[in-house]
Amino acid sequence: MKKKNLSPKEYLGTMPTGKLLLNFAIPGIMGGLVGAMASVVDQIFIGQKIGILGNAAANIVFPVFSLSIGLSLLLGIGASVNFNILQGKKKEDDAANIMGNGLSSLFVVGITLGLLVILFCKPMLYFFGVTENVYHYASVYARIIGFGLPFSLFTIGSTILIKADSSPKIAMLLSIGSAIINIILDYLFIFVFDFGIAGAAWATVISYVCSSIYGIYYFIYKFQSMPLVLHNLILKMKYIKKILLFGSSPFISHAALFAVTIILNNSLAYHGARSVYGPDVPLAVSGVVSKCNYFFMSFAIGIAQGCQPIAGFNFGAQNYNRVIRLFKQALISILSLGVVAFLIFQIFPHHMVSIFGGGDENYYDFAIKFVRKYSFFVVFVGLGPLVTNFYLAIGKPVYSIILNLIKRVIIFIPVLLIFTKLWGIEGLLWSGFASDGLSFIIMSFFLYYIYYVLRKKEISKTGIKEYPDYE
Numbered sequence: 001m002k003k004k005n006l007s008p009k010e011y012l013g014t015m016p017t018g019k020l021l022l023n024f025a026i027p028g029i030m031g032g033l034v035g036a037m038a039s040v041v042d043q044i045f046i047g048q049k050i051g052i053l054g055n056a057a058a059n060i061v062f063p064v065f066s067l068s069i070g071l072s073l074l075l076g077i078g079a080s081v082n083f084n085i086l087q088g089k090k091k092e093d094d095a096a097n098i099m100g101n102g103l104s105s106l107f108v109v110g111i112t113l114g115l116l117v118i119l120f121c122k123p124m125l126y127f128f129g130v131t132e133n134v135y136h137y138a139s140v141y142a143r144i145i146g147f148g149l150p151f152s153l154f155t156i157g158s159t160i161l162i163k164a165d166s167s168p169k170i171a172m173l174l175s176i177g178s179a180i181i182n183i184i185l186d187y188l189f190i191f192v193f194d195f196g197i198a199g200a201a202w203a204t205v206i207s208y209v210c211s212s213i214y215g216i217y218y219f220i221y222k223f224q225s226m227p228l229v230l231h232n233l234i235l236k237m238k239y240i241k242k243i244l245l246f247g248s249s250p251f252i253s254h255a256a257l258f259a260v261t262i263i264l265n266n267s268l269a270y271h272g273a274r275s276v277y278g279p280d281v282p283l284a285v286s287g288v289v290s291k292c293n294y295f296f297m298s299f300a301i302g303i304a305q306g307c308q309p310i311a312g313f314n315f316g317a318q319n320y321n322r323v324i325r326l327f328k329q330a331l332i333s334i335l336s337l338g339v340v341a342f343l344i345f346q347i348f349p350h351h352m353v354s355i356f357g358g359g360d361e362n363y364y365d366f367a368i369k370f371v372r373k374y375s376f377f378v379v380f381v382g383l384g385p386l387v388t389n390f391y392l393a394i395g396k397p398v399y400s401i402i403l404n405l406i407k408r409v410i411i412f413i414p415v416l417l418i419f420t421k422l423w424g425i426e427g428l429l430w431s432g433f434a435s436d437g438l439s440f441i442i443m444s445f446f447l448y449y450i451y452y453v454l455r456k457k458e459i460s461k462t463g464i465k466e467y468p469d470y471e
Helices: 008-014 015-051 052-088 092-119 119-127 134-165 169-192 197-222 237-273 280-316 320-347 349-354 361-374 383-393 397-462
Strands: none
Touching: 008 383, 015 052, 015 092, 015 119, 015 169, 015 197, 015 320, 052 092, 052 134, 052 237, 052 280, 052 383, 092 119, 092 134, 092 237, 092 320, 092 361, 092 397, 119 134, 119 383, 134 169, 134 197, 169 197, 169 280, 197 237, 237 383, 237 397, 280 320, 280 349, 280 361, 280 383, 320 349, 320 361, 320 397, 349 361, 361 397, 383 397
C-alpha cells in the first residue's frame, strides 16, 4: 500500500516491483472482475427472462461496446502513458495538460459516438449481422445504450487516469461501484418492473452516470499529482497528438475487435442458417462465450494495465532493470492464469453455458464445440494486453499497433473466411484455434524484443551485463 508521504518518484521508482505489481494489478483485476460480473449477470438475466433471442441481441450490440471501450483506451491510456513518462522526466506542466486534455476528450468523443448510434441505429444493426427475429430486441437495447456512451467513455477512461495518479484502489472502487449499481438495477428493472431488455440497457446507463459523477469529483478535489486547473482542460492539438499516438495501439486492438465481431456475427448467422443449428443459436452462443472469456481477460488486462504506470515511470526515469523485472513477473502471472482458464474451458463447457439460460440439444451441441475448439489457445490470449502495454511504456507504440493488426486482422479474418468457405460452420469453430496458434508464434518474437530492448538499454547505461532478477 502506498504511504501518503511518499512522492511518485519514491513510490514507483523504489518500491519492489513485485509489491508494486500487486498494488496496481489487484485493484485493476478486482474492478475488471466486478465489471465482468455485471456484464455476465446482465447476460444471464436477459437469457433467463427473454431467452436465446435476448442473448443474440446483446451479442449483436457488442461491437458498440467494443468500439466505446477502444475509444476510452485510446484517450485514457494515451493520456496516462504520456502523463507517467512526463512525471518521470519531471515535466509537471505538460503532465497536467495531458491529463486535462484526456479528460475533456473523453466526453467530447462519447457524445459524438452516442449521437451516431442513436441516429443510425437501424442500418448499423443490419451491418452488424442482426436477424429479423433479433432486430426488435437489439434496436431497443442499442438506442438506450447510445444515451449512456458519453458516461461510459468517461468512466472507463477516468479509471485508467486515476491509476496513473497512483490511486489504483480508488479506480477499483469506482469500477466496483458502477458494477454493483448495474447488477442491482438489472434485477429491479428486468424481474421486478418487467422492463425486459430495455431494463438491462437503462441499468447500464444509470450505473455509468453515477460513476462519472464520482470521477468528476475525484479530479476536482482528490487529484494528488498536481493541481488541475481550468486551462488544463482546453483541448490543444499538440497534446491530443501525443495522446492519440500512445493510445492508438489499444484503440486499434478494439477497433479490430469491432471489425472482427461484425464479420464473425455475419458468418455465424450466414453459415448457421445453412446448418442444423439455424442463424440465432450460433449468435447467442458466441455472445455467451465472449462473456465467459471476459472473466479471464479481466485478470490479464488488470495485470497488464497495472504494469503500465510502473513501467512508464521507470522507463522515463531510466530504471530499465526494474522494468525488466516487472515484465518477467507479469509474464509468469498471466501464463499461470491462462492454464487455469484453459482447464475450465475444456472441462466445464456445459456448466458455463447453462448459467445463461437453457436451449435445445442443438444449442448445447454447438456451445460445447464452440467453447472447446474456438478457445483452445486461451492460455496465450492474455499475453496480448501485456505485450501491447509494455511497448507503450517503453515508447514504441508502433510495434504495439503492428502486433494488434497482425493478430486481429491479418491473421484472424483471412483464416475465418477461408475456413468457413471450405468447411462452413465447422470451419468457423476451428478458425479461432488456428488464428490464436499462429498469433502466439508471432507474438513470441515481440515478447523477446521487449526484453532485448530493455536489456540493451540497461547494459548501455551501467555497463553491467549480469544483474539480479529479484529484489
